[in-house]
Amino acid sequence: MPQDYRVPHLTTALKGPLLELEAHLLNHSHAIEAWFRQEFRDTPAPFYASVDLRNAGYKLAPVDTNLFPAGFNNLHPDLRPLAVQAAQHAITQACPVTDGVLIIPENHTRNTFYLENLYTLKDIIESAGYEVRIGSINPEVTEAQTIDLPSGNSLVLEPLAREGNRVGVTGFFPCAVLLNNDLSAGRPAILEGIEQVLMPPLDLGWSSRYKTHHFQHYANVAKRLAELVDIDPWLITPESMQCGEVDFKNPDSLERLATKVNEVLAKTGDYYHEHDIDCKPFVIVKSDSGTYGMAIMSVQSADDILKLNRKQRNKMSFAKEGLTVDKMLVQEGVYTFETVDEAVAEPVVYMIHNHVIGGFYRIHTGKTATDNLNSPGMHFEPMSFQLSGVLPDQTQGPDAEPNRFYAYGVIARLALLAAAYEIKHSKTQNR
Amino acid sequence: MPQDYRVPHLTTALKGPLLELEAHLLNHSHAIEAWFRQEFRDTPAPFYASVDLRNAGYKLAPVDTNLFPAGFNNLHPDLRPLAVQAAQHAITQACPVTDGVLIIPENHTRNTFYLENLYTLKDIIESAGYEVRIGSINPEVTEAQTIDLPSGNSLVLEPLAREGNRVGVTGFFPCAVLLNNDLSAGRPAILEGIEQVLMPPLDLGWSSRYKTHHFQHYANVAKRLAELVDIDPWLITPESMQCGEVDFKNPDSLERLATKVNEVLAKTGDYYHEHDIDCKPFVIVKSDSGTYGMAIMSVQSADDILKLNRKQRNKMSFAKEGLTVDKMLVQEGVYTFETVDEAVAEPVVYMIHNHVIGGFYRIHTGKTATDNLNSPGMHFEPMSFQLSGVLPDQTQGPDAEPNRFYAYGVIARLALLAAAYEIKHSKTQNR
Numbered sequence: 081m082p083q084d085y086r087v088p089h090l091t092t093a094l095k096g097p098l099l100e101l102e103a104h105l106l107n108h109s110h111a112i113e114a115w116f117r118q119e120f121r122d123t124p125a126p127f128y129a130s131v132d133l134r135n136a137g138y139k140l141a142p143v144d145t146n147l148f149p150a151g152f153n154n155l156h157p158d159l160r161p162l163a164v165q166a167a168q169h170a171i172t173q174a175c176p177v178t179d180g181v182l183i184i185p186e187n188h189t190r191n192t193f194y195l196e197n198l199y200t201l202k203d204i205i206e207s208a209g210y211e212v213r214i215g216s217i218n219p220e221v222t223e224a225q226t227i228d229l230p231s232g233n234s235l236v237l238e239p240l241a242r243e244g245n246r247v248g249v250t251g252f253f254p255c256a257v258l259l260n261n262d263l264s265a266g267r268p269a270i271l272e273g274i275e276q277v278l279m280p281p282l283d284l285g286w287s288s289r290y291k292t293h294h295f296q297h298y299a300n301v302a303k304r305l306a307e308l309v310d311i312d313p314w315l316i317t318p319e320s321m322q323c324g325e326v327d328f329k330n331p332d333s334l335e336r337l338a339t340k341v342n343e344v345l346a347k348t349g350d351y352y353h354e355h356d357i358d359c360k361p362f363v364i365v366k367s368d369s370g371t372y373g374m375a376i377m378s379v380q381s382a383d384d385i386l387k388l389n390r391k392q393r394n395k396m397s398f399a400k401e402g403l404t405v406d407k408m409l410v411q412e413g414v415y416t417f418e419t420v421d422e423a424v425a426e427p428v429v430y431m432i433h434n435h436v437i438g439g440f441y442r443i444h445t446g447k448t449a450t451d452n453l454n455s456p457g458m459h460f461e462p463m464s465f466q467l468s469g470v471l472p473d474q475t476q477g478p479d480a481e482p483n484r485f486y487a488y489g490v491i492a493r494l495a496l497l498a499a500a501y502e503i504k505h506s507k508t509q510n511r
Numbered sequence: 512m513p514q515d516y517r518v519p520h521l522t523t524a525l526k527g528p529l530l531e532l533e534a535h536l537l538n539h540s541h542a543i544e545a546w547f548r549q550e551f552r553d554t555p556a557p558f559y560a561s562v563d564l565r566n567a568g569y570k571l572a573p574v575d576t577n578l579f580p581a582g583f584n585n586l587h588p589d590l591r592p593l594a595v596q597a598a599q600h601a602i603t604q605a606c607p608v609t610d611g612v613l614i615i616p617e618n619h620t621r622n623t624f625y626l627e628n629l630y631t632l633k634d635i636i637e638s639a640g641y642e643v644r645i646g647s648i649n650p651e652v653t654e655a656q657t658i659d660l661p662s663g664n665s666l667v668l669e670p671l672a673r674e675g676n677r678v679g680v681t682g683f684f685p686c687a688v689l690l691n692n693d694l695s696a697g698r699p700a701i702l703e704g705i706e707q708v709l710m711p712p713l714d715l716g717w718s719s720r721y722k723t724h725h726f727q728h729y730a731n732v733a734k735r736l737a738e739l740v741d742i743d744p745w746l747i748t749p750e751s752m753q754c755g756e757v758d759f760k761n762p763d764s765l766e767r768l769a770t771k772v773n774e775v776l777a778k779t780g781d782y783y784h785e786h787d788i789d790c791k792p793f794v795i796v797k798s799d800s801g802t803y804g805m806a807i808m809s810v811q812s813a814d815d816i817l818k819l820n821r822k823q824r825n826k827m828s829f830a831k832e833g834l835t836v837d838k839m840l841v842q843e844g845v846y847t848f849e850t851v852d853e854a855v856a857e858p859v860v861y862m863i864h865n866h867v868i869g870g871f872y873r874i875h876t877g878k879t880a881t882d883n884l885n886s887p888g889m890h891f892e893p894m895s896f897q898l899s900g901v902l903p904d905q906t907q908g909p910d911a912e913p914n915r916f917y918a919y920g921v922i923a924r925l926a927l928l929a930a931a932y933e934i935k936h937s938k939t940q941n942r
Contacts, residue, residue, distance in 0.1 A: 113640035114610065117599070121607070158589075165596050165866050168548070176552070179545065209544035435596050 180254030286370030611685030717801030
C-alpha cells in the first residue's frame with residue numbers, strides 16, 4: 081500500500097476501511113501526481129481556490145469551486161507553512177519581481193468572520209516575505225480605517241485608487257493584485273484594463289463566470305483522469321445541466337426547469353438502478369453564477385419545483401448583492417455520508433497554486449444528507465494532521481493508516497484544473 | 512507579537528520565555544523573510560541541505576552544513592507535504608521539463624539507517640509526481656538488487672551507467688540527477704562533464720569543498736542579516752579559522768595548531784568577558800573537508816592539543832573512507848543548552864529548495880554541552896508540530912506560544928544562503 085504524502089495526511093470524518101474509490105485513487109497516486117504535474121505545467125492553476133466536496137461512498141464529487149475563497153481562518157494553524165510556501169511560488173510565478181501584493185477584499189466591513197479570513201490571508205502572504213496592503217472598492221471606505229478583530233489582531237482597510245493603468249493605495253501600487261472579491265456585483269470599472277497582474281483574472285468573477293462552464297471543463301478533465309486510472313467517470317462527476325434563464329414568477333419558465341429536474345433525476349435513477357445503489361436520487365437547483373449560499377434548493381421531484389410558494393420563489397430570484405438570478409444550473413445531488421458528532425458534514429478543500437494546503441468540514445446540525453450545508457447555522461471544524469501516535473518518533477510503518485484525505489485532494493485538484501482551463505479559455509476568447 | 516508561520520511551528524526542547532535573540536528574530540520576521548526571498552531569487556539555493564545548530568541562549572549558530580543530507584527518515588511524517596511541495600519546486604526550477612529524477616546514493620549498501628533515508632527521499636520525489644530510480648557508483652553493485660528494509664519497504668539499487676554525456680540506469684537517463692553522495696572518496700570520473708543537471712554540482716562534494724570557505728560565506732551573509740535586524744553579528748556567527756595542513760605526527764605542526772586554538776580561545780574569552788558571559792571558552796578542531804563525525808575534537812586549551820596520545824592523533828588523521836585529513840578548521844565551540852530527557856541535544860534543520868521542511872534533535876546521553884554529538888551512541892528525536900490544544904478548532908490567539916523554532920529556521924537558511932554563494936562562487940571559478 082503506497083503511503084502518499086503528496087497532500088497533507090489529515091483526519092477525515094469517515095472511519096472504517098477505505099472505500100473502493102478512495103483506495104483506487106491511493107493505489108494510482110504516482111500516475112495521478114505525474115499527470116497533475118504535467119497538466120498544471122501546461123495550464124497554470126489559479127492563485128487559489130476552495131472546493132466543496134460530497135462523499136457518498138460510491139461517488140466523490142465537487143459541488144462548488146470557489147475562486148475567491150474566504151475561510152482561510154478556518155484552516156488548522158499547523159498547516160500554515162504549506163500555505164506560505166505555496167503562496168510564495170504562486171506569486172513568484174505570476175509576478176517574479178514584485179515585493180508587494182495588494183489585496184482587494186469583499187465589501188463587507190462588518191462581517192468579522194470574513195475579516196478574520198482576510199487577516200489570515202494577509203498574514204500568509206506577509207509570511208512569504210511580501211508587503212501586503214488592502215485596497216477596498218467599497219464606496220464607504222473613503223479613508224484608511226483600522227478594524228479590530230475578535231482574535232485580537234487588527235486590519236487596515238484603505239480606499240482603492242487608480243493612477244493611470246495601475247491600482248493601489250497611497251504609495252503602494254505593486255505589480256501583483258490579488259482579488260478576494262467574487263465580483264457578484266459586477267466588474268468594477270476601476271479594475272478594467274489595468275497593467276498589473278490581477279489574480280485571478282477579472283473574467284473569473286461571478287459577474288462573467290458560469291458554473292455550467294466550470295462543470296463542462298470539469299467533466300472533460302474528470303473523463304481524462306478516469307481513463308488514466310481506469311474508473312467510470314460517473315464516480316467523480318456530478319451530472320450538470322444548464323437550464324437557461326428561469327423566471328420563478330413565470331409558470332412556463334418553472335415548467336421548463338421542472339423538465340430539466342426530471343431529466344437529471346431520471347438519468348441518476350437509471351444509474352443507481354443499474355449499479356444497485358439503494359438511494360433516492362435528488363437534484364440541486366442553483367444559480368448558475370455564484371450563490372453565496374443563496375438561491376439554492378434541494379429537490380426530489382419536479383413537483384417540488386411546481387409547488388414552490390411565493391416566499392420560496394422570491395428567495396430563488398435573488399442572490400448576493402441583490403443580483404437577480406437569471407440562469408440556473410440543475411445538478412445531480414450527491415449524498416454526503418460523512419458526519420461529525422452526528423451532524424452532516426461536507427469537506428471543503430483549500431488550494432494555493434497547485435497545492436492542497438488544508439481543509440475543514442462544513443457541518444450543519446439542522447440538515448440532512450441531501451441538503452445544501454452552506455447556509456445559516458453551519459459551523460466549521462478544521463481538519464488537523466492525523467496523529468500517527470503519541471510518541472513523536474513513531475514512524476509510519478507500511479501498515480499505517482492510509483491517507484483518506486488523499487482522494488479528497490485529488491478530486492479538489494481536478495476541480496482546480498477545470499478552473500485553470502476556464503482561465504485559459506477566457507484568455508483565448510479575449511484575444 | 513507577530514505569529515510567524517513562515518517555517519513550521521515545531522516544538523523545541525527549550526521551555527520558558529523566549530530568549531532575547533529568538534524574540535528579536537521573531538519580531539523582525541517580515542524584514543527577514545523579504546530579505547531571504549530576494550537573496551534566494553538572485554542566488555538560488557542548493558537542492559537540499561541540513562544544518563546542525565547550537566543554541567547557547569546568548570548565541571545561536573550553525574556548526575555544520577551538509578549539502579548531501581541523509582536522515583530524511585528522521586523527520587516527522589506530518590511534515591512530509593512540505594518536503595514534497597518544496598521538492599517539486601526545486602526540480603521544476605532546476606529542470607522544468609523532466610519527468611524523472613535519478614538519485615546517486617552513498618556507497619553503503621548495508622547501512623539500513625542510510626537506506627531508510629534513501630527510501631524516504633525517493634518517496635518524497637515520487638510523491639511530487641516524478642519517476643525515481645537509484646543509480647549506484649558502488650563498484651559492488653553490478654546488477655539491479657532489491658534491498659528489504661526494516662520498515663517493510665524495499666529499495667532497488669541499479670549500477671550507474673554512462674551513455675555519451677549522460678548517466679543513468681537501464682532505459683532511464685533523465686535530465687535531473689540528484690547527488691546524495693558527499694563524494695568524500697573523490698570526484699567520480701563517470702560524473703565529469705555530464706550534460707544533465709547535477710544537483711548539487713560536483714564541486715560541492717567534500718573532495719573539492721572546504722568548510723572554511725563555507726564559514727567565510729556564512730560570516731558575510733550573517734553580517735548583512737545582522738545589519739538588517741541590528742544585532743551584533745557575533746551572536747549568530749561562530750569564529751572560524753583555517754589552520755592549513757596539519758600533520759598530527761609532527762610536533763611542529765601540532766604546535767601551529769595549538770597556536771590557532773589559543774587564538775580562538777582568547778578571542779572568545781575576551782568577548783565572554785566583555786559581555787559578562789559566565790562560560791569557559793572551548794574550541795572545536797575538525798577536518799576542513801567533511802568529517803562524518805570523525806576527525807573532530809573538542810578542546811579547552813592548547814595543552815589538550817599538545818598532550819594528544821598516539822591513539823588520539825591517529826584518529827584525527829583519518830576521516831571517512833580512509834581519506835587522510837590535511838587541512839584543519841579551528842572553530843569557536845558553541846555550548847548547546849538544550850536537553851531532551853536530560854541528555855544534551857542539538858537541533859538539525861532540514862531544507863529543500865529555500866524552504867525549511869522539518870528538523871530533529873540529535874541527542875547523546877553520554878556527552879556534555881561542549882561535546883560533538885555526531886558520534887556513535889547518538890539518537891534522533893523528530894520535532895513535531897507544536898499542538899495548539901486538544902480541540903482541533905482552537906485557533907491561535909495573539910497570546911499563543913510564539914514559534915521558537917522560527918529562529919532556528921532563520922539561522923539554518925542563513926547557512927543555506929552561504930552554501931548558495933559557495934555554488935555561485937564555484938561556478939564563477941569554473942568559467
